[in-house]
Amino acid sequence: MPLNEGHDGFEDELGEALRRTGDGFATEDGRELVAGGLTRGRRRVKRRRATAVISGVAAFAVVGVGGVxxxxxxxxxxxxxxxxxxxxxxxxxxxxxxxxxxxxxxxxxxxxxxxxxxxxxxxxxxxxxxxxxxxxxxxxxxxxxxxxxxxxxxxxxxxxxxxxxxxxxxxxxxxxxxxxxxxxxxxxxxxxxxxxxxxxxxxxxxxxxxxxxxxxxxxxxxxxxxxxxxxxxxxxxxxxxxxxxxxxxxERLPVPPGTKPTAPPVVDGADVRATLRSLLPEGLSVVSGGGQDEFAYVVVNDGKGKSLVQINVQNHMEDVADRLIAGGTKLPDGRLVMVTEEPGEKGGAGVLAWTADTLTPSGFRVVISAYNTGAQHDAATRTKPALTKDQLKTIALSLRWSKFEAK
Structure with missing residues (x-):
């Protein structure tokens, strides 16, 4: 929901209310939920997510009152x-x-x-x-x-x-x-x-x-x-x-104020998920999946245990370029790419995350992570994620994502 200028007070108030009424869905950051429904809030959260794919809880606006x-x-x-x-x-x-x-x-x-x-x-x-x-x-x-x-x-x-x-x-x-x-x-x-x-x-x-x-x-x-x-x-x-x-x-709730011209439409999560599935290597069975705008995930199994794979597809992410320049490489076509290996962030014992993060000169970002468990809050169920780092990089750099890039 785009907002008029001067609504930082509203975002602060909504964040405070969600901290009181929204903790019950096991989120540790109420503002991430607010970001699902606030355009300017989304931009701030994107910057905070520069080091990883969107967090599992924030991926589900269902778990809070985002977009209200x-x-x-x-x-x-x-x-x-x-x-x-x-x-x-x-x-x-x-x-x-x-x-x-x-x-x-x-x-x-x-x-x-x-x-x-x-x-x-x-x-x-x-x-x-x-x-x-x-x-x-x-x-x-x-x-x-x-x-x-x-x-x-x-x-x-x-x-x-x-x-x-x-x-x-x-x-x-x-x-x-x-x-x-x-x-x-x-x-x-x-x-x-x-x-x-x-x-x-x-x-x-x-x-x-x-x-x-x-x-x-x-x-x-x-x-x-x-x-x-x-x-x-x-x-x-x-x-x-x-x-x-x-x-x-x-009935006392005020009607949302009029908005200025809307920002470019966000990327449809169902389309992202379909594209992700089309790019998965052979030998993987998809156990479950879901997502929302700009985000999708699948849980796959290669016969060695479940592995969570999640992806963000976002426009206007120029503000992460410095990080990718510092830690990654620049391809001949100008795209930046960085591959990292980090521990999981949601408390699961022994969870490992492999991530491929890419950015075009226009600020179009595709970042994908795979885990050695079917859910980040669960302990690791396998030694490595089901996808290799090279496979993640190949998926993130696929030209099939270009259909989502703002023109």
Missing amino acids: YAGDLLGSGKGSGKETEGSSVAAPKGEGGTEGDAASVLKANTPAGTWTISDSGALSVAGVYDDGKGAAGVTVGLYRAGKSEEAGAGQVTCPDQAYVPHDACTSDKLPNGDRLMVLQGYEYPDRRTDTKTWRAVLLTKDGFLVDASESNAPGAKDSSVTRTDPPFSPAQLKTLVTASGWRPLL
Whole structure:
């Protein structure tokens, strides 16, 4: 979603809200999720990704609320930090909304228990719930996905286990035309702690999102686990996000502002994946695959174990040229190419990444990595990736990618 100039404050506000309501999908960088939907944000994230292919979590905007517009995410007051225990907060009837609206709906649509609300506004709420079986962190955020149902479809599509490990996930279309995803996952993809995060996301047929998450710990990021599972069952999460009380609050969300001329269209992920598969060497079977704009991945097996292969295809990446000049070589046609070998970044023991990174004089970048495991957060399952460094280089330099280059 392109933005008018002067919207850095909006990006900061959205990033802050996502840190409160978006941690449940095991991401360690909420801003990477925001980047999926913000053109200027995407440019900053691309620069941060200069050393590797897009991270597995950021590859799935489904795991956060990327590409949505929330306006004043915390209502007119942005939350005062006041705490209220064991009682509802009255919802005001005036225009615009003030502190407490979301908290009232949250409490009215969850089982009886004690609440400590730490942050509340018209469009989001965060707090700790205790039913006597252990304190649990709970958050709800309201967003506008877009003018059509498909604008937020990725938010209610179950993620691939290769990137977001989870115990269960359902994605359904409800009788009224809304769409619902309920995910039972973890705080971290490598399960370094016992913290679970369960999440329900409702996409209404007219383009609103209600995003609720809960944990089996009272706070985010390494707070001690207090119970085996989060307090609300998947059915109770569904009841929460589909509650009619959210509707008046959703309708307060501002319509996205008008935009200036759009940037060149991003590269279609499905087309990238098809091209990648056509370039794979013989002897590999494709176990699974997926992706999104500018990105695709496949998990392959050559009979020696699964190997994740992922690729980014991006225009306007001139800002990575210095790195490739310093560490790579320049071909006769002016393209830069660099091949690297590095350890994995997602916590899997013994994971190895081989990467071929290429850049044309016009700033068109193709960067591909292969791993010696089927998922970066899992331990290595083979000595080397299924593709050699030369094979990765050949794929990245293929002229078949030129159809995606901005003219």
